[in-house]
Amino acid sequence: MDPLTTSTGAEPDAALLARYARGDAAAARLLAERLAPMVLRFATRMLGGDRAEAEDVTQEAMLRLWRQAPQWQADGAAKPATWVYRVAANLCTDRLRRRARRRHLPLEAAADPPDPGSSAAAQIMDATRAAALEAALASLPERQRQAVILRHIEGLANPEIAQIMDTGVEAVESLLARGKRALQARLAGKRPELGYDDDEDT
Structure with a gap:
């Protein structure tokens, strides 16, 4: 299923936004329940695991969407989810640039919570792998x-990513190819410490 569309039979995001613009608070709550978790995950990873900053970005992106609601054109040209992702991406960029100017070191990436059903050793290895990926x-x-x-964490299609990043699909494909090669290069030397055998895929 397309992560930027609602499930079959559910009211489309644009319709909920239009209802909110007419004063329907329940529509805003439903739309926030759909969009805010996706934006929070994206912002958290963009900001190196800084949950507090990611929550600020999510709140600001959603507030901007609410302000945009009265002028929203539900003509299919843009989806509310695409729009809010783009706003969140710009907000993350601004924060990363301010960070760089202040010369702050990025906060240590937060790993996903371990599976309570796995062993302590497996939990430690999972946390180590998650931290290595985040780094x-x-x-x-x-x-x-x-x-x-x-693409690989939020599961969006390349055309949607192109809309969010305000670029072409070919540029997205190039960014993905270079990013994947860079990740493989950075993680290649850590395979033994991450518990991978030489013939095992990461």
Whole structure:
């Protein structure tokens, strides 16, 4: 299923946004439940695991969507999810640039919570692998990192990523190819410490 569309039979995002513009608070709640978690995941990874900053970005992106609602054109040209992803990407870029100017080191990436059913050793290895991936992602150039997160973590299609990143599909494909090569190169030397055999895929 397309991550930027609603499930079969569910009211489309644009219709919910139109209802919100007419004063329907329940529509806003439904739309926020759909969009905010996706934006939060994306922003958290873009910002190197900084959950607090990602929450700020998510809140600001959703507020901007609510302000846009009265002028929204439900003509199929843009989806609310695509629009809010683009806003979040721009907000993340602004924060990363401010960080770089202040010369702050990025916060250590937060790993996903371990599976309570797995062993302690497996949990430690899973956390180590997640941290290694987060660190490798954080080391990518910003546009490559954004494309890789949207495609391989959020599961969006290349045309949707092109809309979000305001670029062409071929440029997205190039960013993805370079990002994947860079990730493989950064993680290649860590296979033994991450618990992978030489003949095992990461």
